[in-house]
Amino acid sequence: MLSPYGCCRVSSTGYARSAFTSRVARSSLKTHHSHCSGDLMPRPPHICSCGQIVPHGERCACQVARTRARNKRHDARRPSASARGYGSKWRAARDAFLKINDRCAWPGCGAKATLVDHIIAHRGETRLFWDRSNWQPLCTSCHSRHKQRREQSS
Secondary structure, eight states: OBOTTSSEEEOTTSOEEESSOSOBOOSOTTBOOGGGTTOBOOOOOEEOTTSOEEOTTOOOHHHHHHHHHHHHHHHHHSOOTTTTTOSHHHHHHHHHHHHHOOBOOSTTTOOBOOEEEESSOOTTOHHHHHOGGGEEEEOHHHIIIIIHHHHHHO
């Protein structure tokens, strides 16, 4: 049987045998062979729940609209940053903390810290919110990537 590219034969084991060389390619058919420029095979599109055919790696317009509507509902219910305790008093305390602790505390990072993170999420508890031993300096990247993932999993 010929591969989708027409240059290689596919054996029963799922490996391709090139018509140009006798060497067995040790790659799956998802990648094109090195003698054929090494391009990746295009990924197939998927069908959205609304019935639209959507290219691989993209989102359907209905999915984007649903996400925007959900985010808008969430933001409408959420109190302002100032109402959650992040007002001028917090900004002054944060700036003073970052002057003393200017490097990211995430192991192996060491980038310039731009955020003060609560080690134990305060969930609106004032005592825990202002407890400086519960603060750690983080760079935006580590806060967005590592810390948020850890909080969402717990």
